[in-house]
Amino acid sequence: MSVLKIKDVSKIFPNGNVRAVDSFSLEVADGELVCLLGPSGSGKSTLLRMVGGFERPTSGEMTIDGEDITHVPPEKRPTGMVFQSHALWTHMNVFKNLAFGLKLRKVAPDEIKRRVEAVLDLVGLAGYGTRHVAQLSGGQQQRVALARSLVLEPKILLLDEPFASLDQHLRERLREEVRDIQQRLKITTLFVTHGQDEALSMADRIVVMRDGKTEQIDRPDVVYREPQTPFVAGFIGTMNLIEGNVANGIFSKAGYSTPLPVSDGPAILAVRPEALDLAVASEGSQGKVHRVTDYGTHGLVDLELNDATRVKAMVSHPDLFRAGQGVTLAPRAIAAYRDGVVIHRA
Amino acid sequence: MTSVTIRRPTDWTGIIFAVVLTLVIVLPLVVVGTWAFTNVWRFPALIPQEFGLRFWNQTLARADVWSSITMSLTLATTVTFLSALVCLPAAYAFARLDFPGRNILFFSFLAGHAFPKFGLLVAIAGIFLQLNLIGTFWGVVLIQLVGTLLFMIWIPVAAFQSVDRRMEEAARDVGASPMRVFWSITLPQAGPTIAAAILLSFVGTFYETEGAWLIGAPQVRTLPVLMISFINNQPVIQYGAVLSVLLWVPSFIALLFARRVVNSGSFARGFGG
Ligand SMILES: Nc1ncnc2c1ncn2[C@@H]1O[C@H](COP(=O)(O)OP(=O)(O)OP(=O)(O)O)[C@@H](O)[C@H]1O
Ligand SMILES: [Mg+2]
Numbered sequence: 320m321s322v323l324k325i326k327d328v329s330k331i332f333p334n335g336n337v338r339a340v341d342s343f344s345l346e347v348a349d350g351e352l353v354c355l356l357g358p359s360g361s362g363k364s365t366l367l368r369m370v371g372g373f374e375r376p377t378s379g380e381m382t383i384d385g386e387d388i389t390h391v392p393p394e395k396r397p398t399g400m401v402f403q404s405h406a407l408w409t410h411m412n413v414f415k416n417l418a419f420g421l422k423l424r425k426v427a428p429d430e431i432k433r434r435v436e437a438v439l440d441l442v443g444l445a446g447y448g449t450r451h452v453a454q455l456s457g458g459q460q461q462r463v464a465l466a467r468s469l470v471l472e473p474k475i476l477l478l479d480e481p482f483a484s485l486d487q488h489l490r491e492r493l494r495e496e497v498r499d500i501q502q503r504l505k506i507t508t509l510f511v512t513h514g515q516d517e518a519l520s521m522a523d524r525i526v527v528m529r530d531g532k533t534e535q536i537d538r539p540d541v542v543y544r545e546p547q548t549p550f551v552a553g554f555i556g557t558m559n560l561i562e563g564n565v566a567n568g569i570f571s572k573a574g575y576s577t578p579l580p581v582s583d584g585p586a587i588l589a590v591r592p593e594a595l596d597l598a599v600a601s602e603g604s605q606g607k608v609h610r611v612t613d614y615g616t617h618g619l620v621d622l623e624l625n626d627a628t629r630v631k632a633m634v635s636h637p638d639l640f641r642a643g644q645g646v647t648l649a650p651r652a653i654a655a656y657r658d659g660v661v662i663h664r665a
Numbered sequence: 666m667t668s669v670t671i672r673r674p675t676d677w678t679g680i681i682f683a684v685v686l687t688l689v690i691v692l693p694l695v696v697v698g699t700w701a702f703t704n705v706w707r708f709p710a711l712i713p714q715e716f717g718l719r720f721w722n723q724t725l726a727r728a729d730v731w732s733s734i735t736m737s738l739t740l741a742t743t744v745t746f747l748s749a750l751v752c753l754p755a756a757y758a759f760a761r762l763d764f765p766g767r768n769i770l771f772f773s774f775l776a777g778h779a780f781p782k783f784g785l786l787v788a789i790a791g792i793f794l795q796l797n798l799i800g801t802f803w804g805v806v807l808i809q810l811v812g813t814l815l816f817m818i819w820i821p822v823a824a825f826q827s828v829d830r831r832m833e834e835a836a837r838d839v840g841a842s843p844m845r846v847f848w849s850i851t852l853p854q855a856g857p858t859i860a861a862a863i864l865l866s867f868v869g870t871f872y873e874t875e876g877a878w879l880i881g882a883p884q885v886r887t888l889p890v891l892m893i894s895f896i897n898n899q900p901v902i903q904y905g906a907v908l909s910v911l912l913w914v915p916s917f918i919a920l921l922f923a924r925r926v927v928n929s930g931s932f933a934r935g936f937g938g
Binding site for chain 1: 827831832834835836837838839840841844845849850853854856
């Protein structure tokens with residue numbers, strides 16, 4: 320039963336005067352897995368390291384189950400951190416890596432043995448206790464790193480891009496395993512990634528970060544379907560963002576126009592490729608096919624509006640389209656943004 | 666697979682190099698080694714007339730030889746231990762912390778070795794005279810401690826800097842205090858390199874003569890100091906030769922250790938290699 324609360328936390332690094340995290344607030348519910356997602360340098364690691372106690376916040380406060388941990392050193396925090404570079408102690412074998420924290424807590428030797436074996440079993444490495452760290456594969460090392468945190472039963476589990484150094488296939492498998500374990504143990508988890516697939520497939524909620532600030536906090540499907548800002552729209556999945564103008568309820572951009580019931584002024588029209596229908600047009604075309612890619616199950620058409628603005632559309636019959644053809648665009652779902660916020664959705 | 670024999674041209678440079686090295690390094694060692702086990706060797710004979718352990722018996726029967734061996738070992742151990750005690754935490758601080766004056770202090774250790782050493786020693790001896798440290802065991806310890814600072818700060822700093830900070834953080838994360846992290850993670854990680862530094866400072870202290878002589882003489886007499894006085898005052902070559910062979914022992918053991926450390930590869934890692 321553990322709740323993490325982050326209230327108005329900021330971090331300014333004295334050297335360079337970077338505002339790495341900027342008045343950030345978040346509440347992670349008991350047993351919830353929240354993903355921090357954002358581009359490189361958006362402050363994800365800094366935030367996570369502040370929760371783990373490795374960076375001091377410049378201002379703000381953090382609590383776990385109501386207890387203020389803002390100024391508690393890392394060794395006294397009920398948090399467990401898994402680092403990107405596994406950070407296993409190479410001068411110890413697997414068993415000793417896992418037992419170290421338990422020994423510090425003065426757990427009895429046979430109890431240590433029992434708990435280490437149980438957690439090794441949990442991460443699928445039963446019998447690997449006597450192995451040395453260097454004798455493990457990358458995926459196994461990361462599992463041991465996870466086990467090292469889990470064996471201490473932390474209230475909050477922190478993971479900083481734990482799979483970033485693994486290959487795609489292994490990454491997907493470990494992602495599922497970690498999610499499984501997390502749900503089985505019902506452990507409150509904060510997970511940093513800059514891979515949207517990872518966030519979308521694992522998280523109960525996603526926090527999209529940019530320049531140390533929150534852009535949006537929502538369930539993965541909501542973040543995907545209803546991005547609140549053009550930044551989120553462009554960052555999650557593939558999104559066509561067309562910058563144009565609205566006059567008398569009509570959005571237009573270089574020969575393309577579509578009704579948009581908002582007040583006059585500049586606007587960004589957002590359309591997912593899978594929500595954009597195309598039709599070959601001999602006259603009155605709004606764009607020109609640039610390239611067609613056939614993926615077997617579907618096709619992707621790259622097209623250009625009259626001013627060379629690129630737009631992507633997903634089509635079920637790519638063989639209907641040919642480079643150079645004129646097409647008309649018919650979006651099935653759109654959103655419009657102005658001044659960084661959503662102003663219309665249909 | 667067919668095996669191909671490549672005839673390599675005779676490497677004359679290599680051969681000359683090896684011969685010169687042999688002459689310069691091995692020959693004197695052989696001569697000294699031979700003298701140590703010689704009872705009679707009169708000019709112009711090429712090999713001794715009589716081999717034997719007579720001078721070993723004579724040398725080892727002398728009380729001043731035994732007391733100086735004990736003195737040397739005690740001194741080297743004490744100095745190395747104190748040096749490790751003082752320098753390792755300091756090196757860790759240099760490697761991990763940023764404090765005002767850090768760089769100046771760091772380079773001051775090097776500066777101590779930039780002057781002609783004897784001049785520095787004489788200056789220190791002047792101070793020691795006023796402090797009544799001349800001719801005392803602790804006076805020699807102090808002067809030799811200064812001599813170890815370079816090895817025991819610079820090498821460990823490089824070793825500590827190469828330890829992955831994430832490993833240390835992971836240890837904090839599972840509940841280790843900063844001190845515990847140092848003992849259980851950082852030190853073992855930097856271990857081989859630090860062992861080499863400790864070895865160097867032990868051997869360096871064991872063979873150190875100028876400081877030991879200037880500060881210690883005549884009350885504190887180390888084995889090398891005794892050897893010098895033997896060579897200076899005794900017409901018998903064998904005394905000096907026997908002591909030289911005795912003095913080889915620690916450096917030989919040190920070399921064996923050093924080889925293992927260097928071969929392990931972690932030594933190079935300590936220098937960020
Ligand atoms: N120790 C530090 N000193 C100074 N600036 C730092 C420090 N650590 C991070 N920063 C700066 O803080 C900002 C946020 O960095 P952070 O590592 O949190 O980003 P991130 O979102 O984790 O990026 P990535 O996806 O690349 O890991 C960056 O501009 C970075 O340069
Ligand atoms: Mg990061």
